Amino acid sequence: MSASSKTIEEITGKRGYEYGFITDIEQESLPPGLSEETVRFISAKKDEPEWMLEWRLEALRGWLEMPHPNWAHVHYKPIDFQAISYYAAPKNQPKSLDEVDPKLLEMYEKLGIPMHEREMLAGVEGAGEQRPEVAVDAVFDSVSVGTTYKAKLAEQGIIFCSMSEAVQDHPELVRKYLGTVVPRKDNFFAALNSAVFSDGSFVYIPKGVRCPMELSTYFRMNAGHTGQFERTLIIAEEGASVSYLEGCTAPMRDENQLHAAVVELVALDDADIKYSTVQNWYPGDENGVGGIFNFVTKRGLCAGKRSRIAWTQVETGSAITWKYPSCVLKGDDSVGEFYSVAVTRGYQQADTGTKMIHMGKNTRSTIIAKGISAGHGEQSYRGLVRVLPTAKDARNYSQCDSMLIGDKCAAHTFPYIDAQHPGAQIEHEATTSRISEDQLFYCKQRGIGEEEAVSLIVNGFCRDVFKKLPMEFAVEAQKLLEVTLEDSVG
């Protein structure tokens, strides 16, 4: 191989992880171990009602009987679930945003997460040019440490708060929807999450309301030997719409930490939910030591007619990613979309994709998945398109493209199609490519250096997905891809 492809490997092998610092803050955490006692402790800590505790215990009982799944194309040593701490939180729990520990605020500042609500001064010049407002729920290890713009959103009947608060303040909504999209015993990691989930976000958009700003949750894992079990539930009533973003980072540690989340979305008639993720958990070092195990169940139910759910994800972090944001298209004429960019480099592994379950008539789904593998990265796209007998005139279009950088990485595609209605129209396209020497030389001949050329070409490859992200996020994602693929030493 020529010199330049060697350089690409060197470049992509370097770890430009800039979020790997540890915040030194007084924390309390449960000793490692998982039993009924653990669940009771978490529930009591959150002052939960009896029904919530029962719900968790039932999930735990289910989990204890479930085998660890092994069908994914990923390899790791068995996880010792008794060696994980299931709860960690800052000692001083703030009651309002003003009381948040300055050290935490400093950390969010460093991570670029806006924890201040912008003062809106009427008639001030230039106000229109400011960045759009984004409401943030900040989850630190097992707890939410603050949520911005709550009051402003409440004016329109929108509920945006941590899951713990929702259990206290809106139990009727939580009881009605929790576990309806991802049942407690849906799978091994969902059952585990249902038993021990700590925090996450709760969003409720009332009938006919278009959420006036982006909502976002920022997940930060800080404590060692701790798992994070986030639970998010988003409900969009008839004709409501919302765009929600999530971001995640964690310190560099040489242990593997578990992040097992469950996200449920419910869209009623004509509702529209756009859920975007930029996942940048610590991926482990250049030898594959450490990093987050990101085992996540995300599913949206298009319950209503003409409802729409779009998942967009940019997955650059984690040692192992196991994640299939899916749509159940129950309402007639409902639409499911999945747009994904996943990067594996170093020794990262990802088995990711989606499921589109067509139940209603004239339901449509689109899948665009872009996988980039470099170094010793291993990546699989796994997608299921199922058209049930009730889904007359269902249509799906899937496109899965893989890009390989270097010759030690791998990409696999596992598309499953299950058409139970003869009229189903299902189209699947897949390509695998490499950055060619000729493309690199062309860029270099125009004065563009190798690193910039690689990121330019990779960004071009991902364009179809990036353009689905909200503006601000698209820029972030592009930058993230640059630091992921480039030598961070300038």
Place this chain on the structure above:
Amino acid sequence: MALLEIRDLHAAVEGEEILRGINLTVDRGEVHAVMGPNGSGKSTLSKVLAGHDGYEVTNGQVLYDGKDLLDLEAEDRARLGVFLGFQYPVEIPGVANTYFLKAALNAMRKHRGEPELDAVAFLKLIRERAKMVNMDENLLKRAVNEGFSGGEKKRNEIFQMAVLEPQLAILDETDSGLDIDALRIVSQGVNAMRSADRAFLLITHYQRLLDHIEPDHVHVLVNGRIQQSGGKELAEELERSGYALFEENAA
């Protein structure tokens, strides 16, 4: 000092020697045409000069503005003003033509210690240069060469040259694949850019390009060597008698 001085250049691809001792001196302000049959090493010469690392230089020296050109990375040669118009320009899917060109131009400006061009100035520049080569503005927004016709790709090369304003422009068979109108436009672009401190190396198979761009010198490359050099009348002679004579000589 000459802008480009090639001395006894030998280069090989995968162990096979393709260039077998090239000598060529190009002064500022000059247009040199390098003509030769298919497979004679024309593209190899252009890529070796531009710094493609798939070609191994086995002997010889190339001085560019007095500097050892072969010692520089491809991107640094470009930043110093060496431009190659490719015979087969590649496609870069998803990367907008303007975005690409902006990255290129700013990389060069940075190298010269100049500030990046702001969006307005950049747009003004590319509009002006697009007009110069009659380039459809829609092509500017499209991904680099993606789905371009052969002629559009070649025109895009000349457009990039017009924006990047190189010192030494090597145009590898920019004329092939062009219809007569496109050929005229491309030639006009090149002629407009001729100046006292810029030199061109026109690599071509056919004489017809030279009907539009008048060269100062013509060289015949056969079998990896320049077999004969002369004025523009040499090109006319080639048009009449072909390369056969030189091929016999070279064999």
